[in-house]
Amino acid sequence: MSDQLDYLKVRAAMGRISRREFLGRAAVLGVGAAMANTILAQAVRAAGPQKGGTISAGVEGGSSSDSLDPALSTNNATTMVLRLWGEPLVELSANGGLEGRIAESWSGSADASVWTFKIRKDVTFSNGKTVTAEDVMATMERHSGEDTKSGALGIMRGIKAMRAEGDDFIVELSEPNADLPYLMTDYHLMIQPNGGKDDPSAMIGTGPYKVTSMDMGVRFVGEKYADHWDGSHGHADMIELLLINDDTARVAALQSGQVHMISRVPPRTAGLISRSPNIDVHSKSGPGHYVFIAHCNTAPFDNNDVRMALKYGINRQEMVDKILFGYGSVGNDTPINASYPLFTEAEQRTYDPDKAAHHMKKSGYDGPILLRTSDNSFPGAPDASALFQQSCKAAGINLEIKREPNDGYWSEVWNKQPFCTSYWSGRPVQDQMFSTAYLSTADWNDTRFSNEKFDQLLIAARAELDETKRKQMYADMSTIVRDEGGLICPMFNDFVDGVATNIGGWEETAGFGVMNLYGPVKTWITA
Amino acid sequence: MGVALKLVAQRLALGLLLMLLVSILIFAGTIILPGDVAQSILGQSATPEALANLREELGLNEPAVSRYFSWLGGVLQGDLGTALTSGQDIASSIGSRLSNTLFLAMWAAVISVPLAIFLGLLAVRYRDRWPDKLISGVTLASISIPEFLIGYLLMYYIGVKLRWAPTVSMIYDSMSLGQKLQAIALPVAVLTLVVLAHMMRMTRAAILNVMQSAYIETAELKGLTMFKVIWRHAFPNSISPIVNVVMLNLAYLVVGVVVVEVVFTYPGMGQYLVDHVSKRDLPVVQACGLIFAAVYIGLNMVADIVAILANPRLRHPK
Numbered sequence: 087m088s089d090q091l092d093y094l095k096v097r098a099a100m101g102r103i104s105r106r107e108f109l110g111r112a113a114v115l116g117v118g119a120a121m122a123n124t125i126l127a128q129a130v131r132a133a134g135p136q137k138g139g140t141i142s143a144g145v146e147g148g149s150s151s152d153s154l155d156p157a158l159s160t161n162n163a164t165t166m167v168l169r170l171w172g173e174p175l176v177e178l179s180a181n182g183g184l185e186g187r188i189a190e191s192w193s194g195s196a197d198a199s200v201w202t203f204k205i206r207k208d209v210t211f212s213n214g215k216t217v218t219a220e221d222v223m224a225t226m227e228r229h230s231g232e233d234t235k236s237g238a239l240g241i242m243r244g245i246k247a248m249r250a251e252g253d254d255f256i257v258e259l260s261e262p263n264a265d266l267p268y269l270m271t272d273y274h275l276m277i278q279p280n281g282g283k284d285d286p287s288a289m290i291g292t293g294p295y296k297v298t299s300m301d302m303g304v305r306f307v308g309e310k311y312a313d314h315w316d317g318s319h320g321h322a323d324m325i326e327l328l329l330i331n332d333d334t335a336r337v338a339a340l341q342s343g344q345v346h347m348i349s350r351v352p353p354r355t356a357g358l359i360s361r362s363p364n365i366d367v368h369s370k371s372g373p374g375h376y377v378f379i380a381h382c383n384t385a386p387f388d389n390n391d392v393r394m395a396l397k398y399g400i401n402r403q404e405m406v407d408k409i410l411f412g413y414g415s416v417g418n419d420t421p422i423n424a425s426y427p428l429f430t431e432a433e434q435r436t437y438d439p440d441k442a443a444h445h446m447k448k449s450g451y452d453g454p455i456l457l458r459t460s461d462n463s464f465p466g467a468p469d470a471s472a473l474f475q476q477s478c479k480a481a482g483i484n485l486e487i488k489r490e491p492n493d494g495y496w497s498e499v500w501n502k503q504p505f506c507t508s509y510w511s512g513r514p515v516q517d518q519m520f521s522t523a524y525l526s527t528a529d530w531n532d533t534r535f536s537n538e539k540f541d542q543l544l545i546a547a548r549a550e551l552d553e554t555k556r557k558q559m560y561a562d563m564s565t566i567v568r569d570e571g572g573l574i575c576p577m578f579n580d581f582v583d584g585v586a587t588n589i590g591g592w593e594e595t596a597g598f599g600v601m602n603l604y605g606p607v608k609t610w611i612t613a
Numbered sequence: 614m615g616v617a618l619k620l621v622a623q624r625l626a627l628g629l630l631l632m633l634l635v636s637i638l639i640f641a642g643t644i645i646l647p648g649d650v651a652q653s654i655l656g657q658s659a660t661p662e663a664l665a666n667l668r669e670e671l672g673l674n675e676p677a678v679s680r681y682f683s684w685l686g687g688v689l690q691g692d693l694g695t696a697l698t699s700g701q702d703i704a705s706s707i708g709s710r711l712s713n714t715l716f717l718a719m720w721a722a723v724i725s726v727p728l729a730i731f732l733g734l735l736a737v738r739y740r741d742r743w744p745d746k747l748i749s750g751v752t753l754a755s756i757s758i759p760e761f762l763i764g765y766l767l768m769y770y771i772g773v774k775l776r777w778a779p780t781v782s783m784i785y786d787s788m789s790l791g792q793k794l795q796a797i798a799l800p801v802a803v804l805t806l807v808v809l810a811h812m813m814r815m816t817r818a819a820i821l822n823v824m825q826s827a828y829i830e831t832a833e834l835k836g837l838t839m840f841k842v843i844w845r846h847a848f849p850n851s852i853s854p855i856v857n858v859v860m861l862n863l864a865y866l867v868v869g870v871v872v873v874e875v876v877f878t879y880p881g882m883g884q885y886l887v888d889h890v891s892k893r894d895l896p897v898v899q900a901c902g903l904i905f906a907a908v909y910i911g912l913n914m915v916a917d918i919v920a921i922l923a924n925p926r927l928r929h930p931k
Binding site: 144149150151152153154232233234235236239240299301302303304305328329330331332334335338339341342343344345492493494496497529 | 652660661662663666667696698699700701706709710765768769772773776779780781783785787875876877878880884885888889890891892893894897
């Protein structure tokens, strides 16, 4: 590479010349745009984070009826606000492992039933108070009390006792669980002074920003908290989160330069948007999946042949192409995919109308099958249902579709009606996903799946510290769900984010979209 | 004058009665929605315990009639209750939202009302000639395109391509008036285009209606210029239908902005209402419904009262 290009890339990385100027001059030196972009990205990484400026992000999901209490956070927008001011004990690392936040290290007993988290020294809340093990314990108590409304309650149920000893926070479980540290990454579990018992909505935590201005459902502004303990978080002086639910408006805000990054680019238009020279579209696979769920205990779905007929009667690739516009991957009738640790590849089930017809005939049922759907069960659900109807027709299966109103879908249809469309955002580890929806006693067992062998395996796997054995157990569980469950999972949806090209430090990250919703906190402005 | 005052008093009483009936309707309507608030608040992640805890806390187990009367009593004292979902005081949350909506509506009205009346007069002046046809054609076209589409078109060409105005119309307290006006440029343009045609056509029709009268002929025979005839003689006598349509559109600017607010992410009443309807936050929905109804009923009442007072036969009874 020429000296001149070297010089230019450093200047561009430092923000001395604009990206456009760099690309132009690189072209003069005979370097193509794709190559020049790669060079620049490397240079930006090498130059390290630039401090200062304001990063604006446009995010969907928020509403003026949201709560500021982390226990009641339910969407991308509220979670992104939590990421500004708060931190959990541990967090997912970029590659899906774990990194300590408020806990600097952790260890489990040999049988994985007692876990000790060592609290990092000299971490302060934004009100100046130093974080103690008692604060951590109070936080966990608030999310696990009898009368809590916390979304993390399901996670906390397995905890038998907690205590704080000096710098250690110690958790005793009623049943062994090798995944406990992963559970502590849950976004509800932001550590608050005295656990947030005094004022859960005060937005005081150990995060890199202080929320200085807020308008529920509209806009949040965070200003850098000078005493934040970790230099790798919080490069901009100011973060502005704009809550934009309208897809078109969110994309327009990115295109017009009003925001630097947006969540959930509509797959339908992602290809068009990525052609813009100042915008990168990043998609990454995640654990989220779009599903058709049948209750295994309700006729006609209580007959496994009917379930198998439906599983063979769905055209997965067609769904990924036409519903996700390619921004996704085919599912295999299990909630687990390669985004999970300890995942095992299994034979891919494909569309086979002959097999579907064979299973249907074997089941002895030949009546219509009623599928309920709505727009908000997942984007494009009614269209996906229509495709399913068509592919079933070829197998002689009569699927009837009933459009339900968006309003009340999650209370009246999902988890109540025997067959409907739905989505799952997934969980960080297999145990949590299975425990949440496939254990026979699970709160959200939305397929009414009850399988003794599966339950035994799930409980046993929690205590199994030998990874090879554990991996095999999870593979067996997936197989049971895949061959006997009421889950018809045609596709896993990608997270599709839009990012302005003058943002540095963007990398593919495990977890949710927008770098596990840490996008504004972990990136910087290059020019 | 006595007759007129009596009519005005009657009209006021009717308005209040309407408000009471509307309050009953609003309360009943929100009760028959499917699902319940607790379930909507907790969404897909509702455990039975959390649900039961929340229902207890929100007083959802009380009978409906007693809930209605305690609600009405609160409203009459200016207390709209607290939002079930966020626990914030509704009156104060609505306060800023309502003022934002009124701010948007006011600027849209300031531009569209004079413009509509002026264009209406112009259309009458050049009746059946090209200015008339042009004005009618353009305004009818703009009223025929759905609001969200006009919004997206302006967003793309003026916001993304030309970058003259922001595509997201967020306004907040720390902004200067100039910044606020720039932020709302696009939604104001959309609203103006939407209400212009209706008011303009009505103005034109009302004036043309008067133009058939004998006194207009007299004025023309006196040798007054056409514009003077329209402005001095025809316009004052057609005020009442014009005021009527203006009020109707003003009400629309306040109540009908939901789509425009959502498209431009404008923090007004419309978006606030939509957010809370989807979570079944009854007290908020009721409060918004009541305010919208009050705006409609109030503005219609003003229009009728103006019509009563503008009627010469009532002002000067024999």
